[in-house]
Amino acid sequence: MNIMMLLEMAGGVFPDRPAFTDCSSGQSLTYAQLFEAARYRAASVRASGAERLVKLDVSNLGTPLSLFTSAWAGVPYVPLNYRLTDTEIEALLKRVTPAYLVTQAERAVRLGGLDGVLPVSSAAFLADNLHPHPVAEEWSMDPDEIAVLLFTSGTTGEPKAAVLRHKHLVAYILSSVEFACAEEQEAALVCVPPYHIAGIAAILSSVYSARHVIQLPNFTPQAWLEAARKYAVTTAFLVPTMLARIVDHLEGESTAGLPHLKNLSYGGGKMPLSVIHKAMQLLPDTDFSNAYGLTETSSTIAVLGPAEHRTAQASDDADVRRRLVSVGQPLPGVEIEIRNDQGEPLGPGERGEIYVRGEQVSGEYEGRGSATDADGWFATRDAGSIDEQGYLFLEGRADDVIVRGGENLSPGEIEDVLLAHPAVLDAAVVGVPDEQWGEGVAAALVARKGMQIDGVELQAYVKEQLRSSRVPQMIAVWDELPYNETGKLLRRVVKARLIDQSVD
Amino acid sequence: MPELKSGSRLKSAVCEGEVMVVSAPPADVEITCGGTAMFASGGEGVAAEIDPEQAVGIAIGKRYITEDESLEVLCVKAGQGSLAVDGALLLQKDTKKLPKTD
Structure with missing residues (x-):
């Protein structure tokens, strides 16, 4: 079992179909070319003695090539965040030596002096004449070999390296993608960062579908729309903040939408109800899917x-309408349970921590072993609930729960109410230290253009809909909320700033 | 007989067909393709004639299971032979189509 097998299969059936096109350079690789290129790079990596292949660059043709080269050479693929500083990168590189490092030319020079790091510029990695020998053997079929090491953004302390083995990634693809299901003219627009799991999943899913991938390295709504139209893109994945910006842009346009876009999926953060409603109105012929992972x-x-x-958008039933903010139902082969603090399973509608089990679940970190329990369940640290019909709702991180006077409050529930107010564009609710209650509810809000936020009125508004314990005792109005580049709200930053503001 | 475990790759002795084991039963079984035992990828097989009774073929990307679902394989290269265990032909597994998410 090896992810190389997925590429081999696609290349066997559609050798001449374009596999990847880099939007910024206009260069492409067909399935057969990608397969052959990996065969030659695998020999270079083997000859270097490296035990990891590190990719430190924006998305380009070298991204899928690095992933498949690693798999063929039998070394883990380690994509790093190119937005990190050299100091941060050096600290991570030290953990993965001896490493074959594919990076931008300037960085290849700067990082070249590090022990156990063999830097190769992205251009040199792609140049066929610099990789003259093909690897002799086939790839290993050992399902337990490590395919990918992904450094998680690290909420506290040192970043952890999540371990994904070939068996996890192949199980995910086999259970979720039908082989070679893409039509000749289909194209997927990929703009998620290559060091994010969604970026790796996009490569593997598209390859097994034999779908042409258009890589957009630097996202702006204009560039995304331009690429979607130029390449007649049929499939795309976005994080919520990206979709919000595209929706804004589409609203101001006179030209007609995106006629080729059949599927638009989103995930990686909470989607505001107003954004998805508007997106569905602006793109009535597009199929929307929300993915949680x-x-x-x-x-x-x-x-x-x-x-x-x-169904949810058209329904008058509040419970059915609410499903638009759910993340749906488990994939085949995946089981999901909600459990309380004692680890006991909870019933429908009850809030607790989300546990997951299945062949695609690794739950393992390098040097720390597997975090799954004896029965294979992994505690996600995400809070959520499952309704009577089996739809999963996310309620933020389990660590984000506000404990006010012994009562557990979910920030998501309060944010949903705040976001429904006409003057509120964006909202973040966190717990702040409180003498009387241990923790108190505080909210950072962004006002809609041309609107004023009245704190007292908003408190009354929340009180009308929720219990009084959930009314924010502090409301701050900011120009914008802090997000990371994949659209995750940085709650720790919100919290620190609100605590600062409350002291002032 | 090649060891049957999840992830291992087998080749047909009668055609171009190849499969990967997705899940294997605890007890050893022998998979045949076109009537002749398959051999481990990388190993040596003796070419054989296809049994015309077992020549429906296998299609790339399709999964095949035994009736009790204890064995599942994925066809990674198409071929003319049909897969069988203990003389019973494997069945093509129906897979559910999912919305595209990445």
Whole structure:
């Protein structure tokens, strides 16, 4: 079992179909070319004596080539965040030596002096004449070999390296993708960072579908729309903040939408209800899917499909409408449970921590072993609930729960109410230290253009809909909320700033 | 007889067909293709004639299971032979189509 097998199969059936096109350079590789290129790079990596292949660059043709080269050479693929500083990168590189490092030319020079690091510029990695020998052997079929090491953003302390073995990634692809299902003219637009699990899943899913991938290295709504139209893109994945910016842009346009876009999926953070409603109105012929997954689970574990999106939007029933903010139901082969603090399973509608089990679930970190329990369950640290019909709702991180006077409050529930107010564009609710209650509820809000936020009025608004314990005792209005580049709200930053503001 | 474990790759002795074991039963079984035992990829097989009774073929990307579902293989290269265990032909597994998410 090896992810190389996925490429071999696609290349065997559609050798001349374009596999990847880099939007910024316009260069392409066909399936057969990608397969052959990996065969030659694998020999270079083997000859170097490296035990890891590190990719430190924006998305380009070297991204899928690095992933498959690693798999063929039998060394883990380690994509790093190119936005990190050299100091941060050096600290991570020291943990993965001896390493074959594919990076931008300037960085190849700067990082070249490190012990056990063999730098190769992205251009040299792609140049066929610099890799004259093909690897002799086939790749290993040992399902337990490590395919990918992914450094998680690290909420506290040192970043952890999540371990994904070939068996996890192959299990994910086999259970979620039908082989060679893409039509000749289909194209997927990929703009998620290559060091994110969604970026790796996008490569593997597209390859097994034999779908042409258009790589957009630097996201802006204009560039995304331009590429989607130029390449007649049929499939795309976005994080919520990206979709929000595209929706804004589409609203201001006179030209007609995106006629080729059949499927648009999103995930990686909470999607504001107003954004998905507007997106569905602007793109009525596009099928929307919401995907929920984690690095440790080889990407998607639950999906809310297109039919459910349409039913929810058209329904008058509040419970059915609410499903639009759910992340749907587990993929085949994935089991999901909600448990309380004592690890006991909870019933429908009850909030607790999300546990997941399945062949695609690794739950392992390098040097720390597997975090799954004896029965294979992995605690996601995400809070959530499952309704009577089996739809999963996310309620933020388990660590984000606010404990006010012994009562557990979910920030997500309060944020949903705040976001429904006409003056509120964006909202983040966190717990701040409180003498009387241990923790108090604080909210950072962004006002809609041309609107004023009245704190007292908003408190009354929340009180009308939720219990008084959930009313924010502090409301701050900011120009924007802090997000990371994949659209995750940085709650720790919100919390620190609110605590600062409350002291002032 | 090649060891049957999840992830191992087998080749047909009668055609171009190749499969990967997705899940294997605890007890050793022998998979045949076109009537002749398959051999481990990388190993040596003796070419054989296809049994015309077992020549429906296997299609790339399709999965095949025994009736009790204890064995599942994925066809990674198409061939003319049909797969069987203990003389019973494997069945093609129906897979559910999912919305595209990445």
